[in-house]
Amino acid sequence: MYSEKVMEHFTNPRNVGELPDADGIGTEGNPVCGDVMKIFIKVKDNIITDAKFKTFGCGAAIAVSSMVTEMVKGKTLDEALKISKEAVANELGGLPPQKMHCSNLGADALHKAIEDYRQRQGK
């Protein structure tokens, strides 16, 4: 049911872990539903230099987290904010339709992390 790319990212996820000195953290989802993503970003000169994740969820949720953290590295904050759920799913060679909403939370978690970073800067 999953594309090869989803399975590849699920079985060998990139960027698993936390960034203890993260500049922004974003969490999306709810364990009651079955999927939660927590994304940590490091930002320098408006560019995301590093990203890591911790995810509770199904194969799709883990693959999405892995992919979104890969996609975002080296991007400016504005570019990163333009990464959509669809873009992440496309990079993974598509997701089963029923997984598009509940497991495809990577972009939302990323956007929240950027928001968190900007709020911290505003202080």
Add this chain to the structure above:
Amino acid sequence: MEKIYLDHVATNPMHPEVLEAMMPFLKEDFGNPLSLYPSGAKAKEAIEEARGSVASLINAKPNEIIFTASGAESNNFALRGIALALQNKGKHIIVSKVEHHSILNSARFLEKAGFAVTYLPVDKSGLVDPESVQKAITKETVLLSIIHASPEVGTVEPVAEIAKIAKKNKILFHTDAVASAGNIPVDVRELGIDALSLTAHQFYGPKGAGALYLKEGTRIVPLIYGGIQEGGRRAGTENVPAIAGMGKAAELAKRDMGKRSDYVKPLRDKLISSVLSKITNVYLTGHPEQRLPGHASFVVEYIEGEAMLLLLSAKGIYVASGSACSSKALKASPVLLSLGIPSHLAQGSVVFTLGEGTKEQEIDFLIETFPQIISRLREISPYSKGWEGTEGETCTVKK
């Protein structure tokens, strides 16, 4: 890579003797059982022989067996057919919260048709309290349906005790024995049951073959109208090969049941005790003793079931889960929730079911592999140090 099949509650491979018993009816003896020439007569004879074997498996009379196409059909037939036949006597039925969807959705159909339905709760091991059955009975109650054994948590319900209550109150009692019949002893006379559903693929028979036991003299409204097949209660040209296969499977199950369960029980116990001792924050679901012989079901904290299934599958181990993500409906198993397991924990459901082909070294391989898979997923999980944000949460994600 060796394939390790530990999902016998989903379905089973056919016993070679079953396939052999089916073959003539897939080939030369293709006649319609209603036809009067020899190939028809042969098919008819095969059906009646199978009827005898299925009856004998559950200590029923042959004329009390109606062949159907599945356990789900038998459940629909029993619940809807009996309730509708008795609606002039009363319009209340009782089921438990841990029934199969084919019972629960039939009950919902009956609600729409004007019946009142009581859904009985279960305790944390999945047991229905017979006293709660007594309390739920009203003057209007005509039918009670309680599952014999849960495919999801393995718990075997006290059906004999519940049947006594039904009898005392002059209510018909149906049990869904799809997961139990052919695997543990089921004696409809001793248990005092009026109707019982079973299906062949749960005991090494073919798919597409089920049966409803209906005690002599019990009224039922057909689901399928048509010809005179199955005494006019279930029309349609019979699936002769499948029925012949079911008969053979029933015969083998009756003969080998004790041997089969004596074989899988110690393997199951080894699996349960190893999982519970080797892995932290893992819990057995269902009843610790009153459970199906090959059934080991757990919830694993901080990780999700589908992810476990995929990693086990990558190692050649095939199992099931009741998590939301692994279901097509994307809902956590209502059965797990009925046992009082919180939604976030139900996501970590994993169900291993052993069969007569399961080898001890397969269980050993699983015991070695499973903890590695769990720790790998827990490394990825944000909850590896404990749950947070689960109190009072409800799932609001758009599906």
